Amino acid sequence: MTPYGIVLLFVLGSLFAAIYGQGNSTAPGGAGNGTAAGNGTSSGNGTANSTTPATQNTTTTTTTTTTAAPNASEVVNCDSAQLPTSIRQRFLDQHNLRRGSLARGQSEANGNGGLAPPAANMYRMEYSCTAESYAQSHANSCSQQIQPVAQRPGHKTNVYAYSGSGDEAAAAEEAMNSWWSQLALNGIDNNMLFTQAVRSRTSKPVTRWSKMAWWNNLQVGCAINQCDGLKLVVCMYSPGGNDVGKQIYNVGAPCSQCPGQCQEDLCSQ
Secondary structure, X not given: OOXXXXXXXXXXXXXXXXXXXXXXXXXXXXXXXXXXXXXXXXXXXXXXXXXXXXXXXXXXXXXXXXXXXXXXXXXXXXXXXXXXXXXXXXXXXXXXXXXHHHHHOOOOEOOOOOEOOOEOOOEOOXXXXXXXHHHHHHHHHOOOOOOOHHHOOOOEEEEEEEOOOOOHHHHHHHHHHHHXXXXXXXXXXXXXXXXXXXXXXXXXXXXXXXXXXXXXXXEEEEEEEEEOOEEEEEEEEEOOOXXXXXXXXXXXXXXXXXXXXXXXXXXXX
């Protein structure tokens, strides 16, 4: 072989070696490692892991901070043993039930025609042991006459003589039904203004109902006593209501004039 042939073979061999070597370096380098960068996609698992506990923590916080509304009609346990706590609860609940129904303006018949209008400022009553003590003193006297103001300061009175054979619960229920029925039987103007004419009525009184319904009678306390052949039921209200020239309640959308919270269409104290 001539020297030129040897040189040509050497050049071709070097070129072949260079090309072959470049192919080998590409295989383990760019493509392989570039694909391995797909492991960076697995960092998405890291994102998923961080999302899961964050959601759980948010749910836990929401559950922890949720609280139930307190029962505004819960009765206190007065010292007197003459009236069972269950009867106290009945007196309070039935007063508030009737006041709430009146406040909604959808079901309480007015003897003047139609339904009594809704109340914008009707308060939920609370039970008062002081009021009960005045009521018990009156009931113990067995008198159906209203006692002097000095014997019940800051309170006004409803009295009912129950002659049935039922227990205290029956006496309490009949008394409240009788007082409350004055609205449906005798009626009052829908402006709910307590006038001297309303106060002085003898044939169609509403003054017992109006004490139960007076917008800011915030406290009630009651008593029952066995007298001659009957049970005398007495309830005391504070501040009392039945003030001439004042509204029994303001007519308007329920709770629209409550200064604070509202529960079951009654302003909370």
